[in-house]
Amino acid sequence: MEHSKALSLAHLWTAFLCFLPAVGLGFWQMLMRSPLPAPVDDPNVYYASVTAHGSIMAYVFPTFFAMGFGYAIAVSALGRPLQGEKWAWVGYALSLIGTVMALVPVAAGRSSVLYTFYPPLVGSPWYYLGLALVIIGSYFWIALMVVNFRTWKRENPGKPVPLAMFAITACAILWGWTALGAVSEVLFQILPVTFGWSHTIDAGLARTLFSVTLHAIVYFWLLPAYIAYYTLMPQAAGGRLYSDTMGRITFILFLVFSIPVGLHHLFMDPEHGAGFKFVQSVLTFMVALPTLLTVFTITASLEIAGRVRGGKGLFGWIRALPWEEPMVLAVGLSLLLLGPGGFGGLINMSYAMNAMIHNTSWVTAHFHLIFGGAVVIVYFAIAYELWPRLTGRPLFSKRLADIQLWLWFWGILITTIPWHIVGLMGQPRRYAIFDYSDPEVAKTAFLVILSVIGGCIVIGSVLLFFYVLVRSNLAPVAESMPPIRYALSVNPPATVPALLNGFGLWNVILLALVLIAYGYPIGQFFFLHNQNAPAYSLTRGITK
Amino acid sequence: MSGQNKPSRFQNPTGFIVVAVVSATLVVAFGLGFLILPRYQESRAPFSTKDTLYHALGFHIHGKGFNTIQPTLKVPTYIAWTETTIQHATAGDRKGGELIATNCTACHGEKGLSSQPWIPSLAGLDRLVQYKQLDDFRSGTRLSGPMSAIAQSLTPQQYADVSAYFASLPGLPEDRGERAPRAGSSYRNSDPVRRLIYAGDPKRGIAACASCHGPGGYRIGAPALARQNELYLEQQLQAFAQGTRANDMDMPMRTIAGALTDSEIRALAHAYAIENAKGP
Numbered sequence: 001m002e003h004s005k006a007l008s009l010a011h012l013w014t015a016f017l018c019f020l021p022a023v024g025l026g027f028w029q030m031l032m033r034s035p036l037p038a039p040v041d042d043p044n045v046y047y048a049s050v051t052a053h054g055s056i057m058a059y060v061f062p063t064f065f066a067m068g069f070g071y072a073i074a075v076s077a078l079g080r081p082l083q084g085e086k087w088a089w090v091g092y093a094l095s096l097i098g099t100v101m102a103l104v105p106v107a108a109g110r111s112s113v114l115y116t117f118y119p120p121l122v123g124s125p126w127y128y129l130g131l132a133l134v135i136i137g138s139y140f141w142i143a144l145m146v147v148n149f150r151t152w153k154r155e156n157p158g159k160p161v162p163l164a165m166f167a168i169t170a171c172a173i174l175w176g177w178t179a180l181g182a183v184s185e186v187l188f189q190i191l192p193v194t195f196g197w198s199h200t201i202d203a204g205l206a207r208t209l210f211s212v213t214l215h216a217i218v219y220f221w222l223l224p225a226y227i228a229y230y231t232l233m234p235q236a237a238g239g240r241l242y243s244d245t246m247g248r249i250t251f252i253l254f255l256v257f258s259i260p261v262g263l264h265h266l267f268m269d270p271e272h273g274a275g276f277k278f279v280q281s282v283l284t285f286m287v288a289l290p291t292l293l294t295v296f297t298i299t300a301s302l303e304i305a306g307r308v309r310g311g312k313g314l315f316g317w318i319r320a321l322p323w324e325e326p327m328v329l330a331v332g333l334s335l336l337l338l339g340p341g342g343f344g345g346l347i348n349m350s351y352a353m354n355a356m357i358h359n360t361s362w363v364t365a366h367f368h369l370i371f372g373g374a375v376v377i378v379y380f381a382i383a384y385e386l387w388p389r390l391t392g393r394p395l396f397s398k399r400l401a402d403i404q405l406w407l408w409f410w411g412i413l414i415t416t417i418p419w420h421i422v423g424l425m426g427q428p429r430r431y432a433i434f435d436y437s438d439p440e441v442a443k444t445a446f447l448v449i450l451s452v453i454g455g456c457i458v459i460g461s462v463l464l465f466f467y468v469l470v471r472s473n474l475a476p477v478a479e480s481m482p483p484i485r486y487a488l489s490v491n492p493p494a495t496v497p498a499l500l501n502g503f504g505l506w507n508v509i510l511l512a513l514v515l516i517a518y519g520y521p522i523g524q525f526f527f528l529h530n531q532n533a534p535a536y537s538l539t540r541g542i543t544k
Numbered sequence: 545m546s547g548q549n550k551p552s553r554f555q556n557p558t559g560f561i562v563v564a565v566v567s568a569t570l571v572v573a574f575g576l577g578f579l580i581l582p583r584y585q586e587s588r589a590p591f592s593t594k595d596t597l598y599h600a601l602g603f604h605i606h607g608k609g610f611n612t613i614q615p616t617l618k619v620p621t622y623i624a625w626t627e628t629t630i631q632h633a634t635a636g637d638r639k640g641g642e643l644i645a646t647n648c649t650a651c652h653g654e655k656g657l658s659s660q661p662w663i664p665s666l667a668g669l670d671r672l673v674q675y676k677q678l679d680d681f682r683s684g685t686r687l688s689g690p691m692s693a694i695a696q697s698l699t700p701q702q703y704a705d706v707s708a709y710f711a712s713l714p715g716l717p718e719d720r721g722e723r724a725p726r727a728g729s730s731y732r733n734s735d736p737v738r739r740l741i742y743a744g745d746p747k748r749g750i751a752a753c754a755s756c757h758g759p760g761g762y763r764i765g766a767p768a769l770a771r772q773n774e775l776y777l778e779q780q781l782q783a784f785a786q787g788t789r790a791n792d793m794d795m796p797m798r799t800i801a802g803a804l805t806d807s808e809i810r811a812l813a814h815a816y817a818i819e820n821a822k823g824p
Contacts, residue, residue: 041730273602278577534625
């Protein structure tokens with residue numbers, strides 16, 4: 001872990017420094033939608049804010065986080081210096097420049113298109129170019145993960161690639177494939193309009209291309225957290241991973257099944273027939289499998305640790321676990337959040353049930369519960385785990401870290417559960433303002449205020465997180481800092497089948513599935529349904 | 545299974561099993577989605593396997609046999625914002641337009657700023673807006689004796705030219721769909737007119753005026769209203785409300801104006817007339 005510390009740290013700091021203002025914007029957005037007073041209550045500002053919040057939280061924050069975490073894993077799990085560190089810095093610089101390029105026009109109110117773009121709505125080209133640059137920067141990371149993975153395999157023939165490296169490489173490959181959807185939407189549909197080469201956008205095609213990215217991106221966010229589940233948590237709990245093989249299968253399943261499922265975001269869209277929507281709905285259920293495997297494996301790993309520590313009886317092992325360890329606490333709380341989040345997801349992906357909650361606050365609540373809750377809470381724990389190793393300074397206070405995680409857990413629950421309910425009551429998402437003098441809307445007022453209280457707790461938690469990090473950074477460098485250790489499995493594999501030690505066949509299956517699931521839905525636009533619609537410029541740059 | 549030689553499929557069938565499981569899943573999914581479920585989906589289920597497949601692919605074959613008696617076609621406008629129309633409407637020649645505009649100045653003012661309160665100012669007005677209105681006057685979907693006659697005497701190219709000319713004149717504040725953030729643009733504002741302009745009134749199905757007409761909002765084909773003549777605005781809202789003006793695509797203006805009270809119409813016209821680009 002001697003190498004590339006500055007590299008990882010730069011990525012992680014960038015990720016969290018972007019995260020901080022985005023959380024603040026999110027809180028203000030909740031105020032806007034509530035009956036409570038909100039400063040600068042202007043719907044235009046709301047949409048700019050949602051765009052900034054979403055773009056940071058969906059693209060910038062997780063991308064920088066995964067890159068920083070990935071480099072740390074490559075160095076520490078493979079036990080060799082990072083190959084191509086220079087290129088990693090180039091990728092970092094590109095992503096950073098892209099972030100600034102994207103956010104400046106958003107702040108100027110020229111790109112309030114939300115992070116999902118919503119063509120034929122179009123904003124400033126700088127916004128799209130900036131986000132494309134963030135993604136291009138991340139392709140350097142993808143290439144470096146694959147290169148380092150292969151070099152290690154070549155140098156260690158026959159040996160299983162360490163699970164952490166195997167998993168982060170799966171995450172990188174997944175991102176590499178899935179980002180192509182949004183990138184091609186931007187390149188072929190949106191940018192030609194923003195440059196004035198065309199005045200119309202095929203809204204159906206653009207939405208379909210985005211759906212290629214839109215679902216797998218959540219697994220790109222999720223996988224770093226799962227890596228911590230499998231490789232960091234059992235070690236922190238003082239036990240072992242229940243099964244290394246289960247981990248490999250989980251990450252492979254995510255890689256294979258996360259992309260050909262995106263049409264479940266378009267269930268209510270008219271440009272696709274029911275057949276492919278149904279097929280992708282079925283495939284989405286397949287992608288629930290690796291999460292079920294994970295819940296099983298991680299609970300078993302926790303039980304092993306609990307029993308090693310002397311826990312007895314049916315539930316005694318739970319009490320015996322070292323809950324004061326931030327990593328153990330975060331994973332435990334994350335699993336709890338994953339439960340309601342996952343079941344909510346099953347409703348969203350069910351072709352028929354989706355109609356009840358489509359475009360309501362339920363959906364917003366769902367992805368905040370899963371990503372904000374189950375995933376980001378583990379990002380915090382990873383930060384607590386990595387910071388001392390990267391800076392050489394001990395963590396300021398485990399106790400404060402634990403309080404921070406607990407605050408986050410309750411904050412997210414109190415925010416998102418009322419949100420789910422108002423969604424079922426019919427509250428639409430993406431609305432800036434609600435007229436609470438309307439009796440139908442007034443019914444939601446109490447729950448909306450409740451979720452704002454949850455938002456306050458979340459804000460408190462984030463501030464505490466930064467307090468702990470900054471105080472840790474101010475501490476003197478410790479004389480020695482134990483290196484990062486990854487959990488051994490109960491039966492550490494001496495060899496693994498080639499299939500579970502590489503991605504060759506899986507990439508082929510993935511591409512075949514994407515071709516089968518998306519070939520016709522995308523292809524139809526070129527020979528059947530042309531759905532060109534006039535582009536809606538947010539500003540008049542295009543038509544005047 | 546170990547050793548240097550690659551294990552055969554029979555010694556290590558994992559890959560084969562994986563492909564088989566994935567394929568089986570696909571077969572089941574396609575079978576259900578394309579052959580079985582469509583038969584039970586619609587109130588009027590497809591008759592044949594071919595129909596079923598068509599339905600699943602998204603071809604909507606039903607209904608073509610219905611509606612053999614069509615009502616008389618009545619459209620609010622003959623303009624649709626297609627690529628061709630937009631290109632044509634924005635490709636006007638300003639110089640050519642200046643010449644044509646000599647016919648307009650008597651009513652719309654020397655520099656496109658009308659001094660007659662019931663006639664709109666044109667200086668700075670969006671090209672697409674002018675182009676559409678001229679075409680509507682020509683086709684009779686918007687009624688005005690003088691304007692219909694003038695529009696019928698011009699060609700579509702001349703519509704584009706004269707629109708380009710007036711759009712280039714300084715006058716009505718240019719509204720690029722942007723404005724500085726400003727508090728009080730929501731239902732929290734106690735001023736009912738500003739509430740209508742910036743937040744609308746969803747209880748009555750009224751969208752916020754500003755989201756299409758500015759400040760800070762823009763919709764293709766919708767004019768920016770800041771500093772437009774007050775009486776003109778009031779009369780147009782009344783005309784939409786009574787249905788004597790009906791050239792709004794998808795009828796947003798007929799719906800909204802019809803839901804406004806007389807005093808709201810007067811107050812809105814006044815608020816826009818005295819407004820600058822930054823808002824009232």
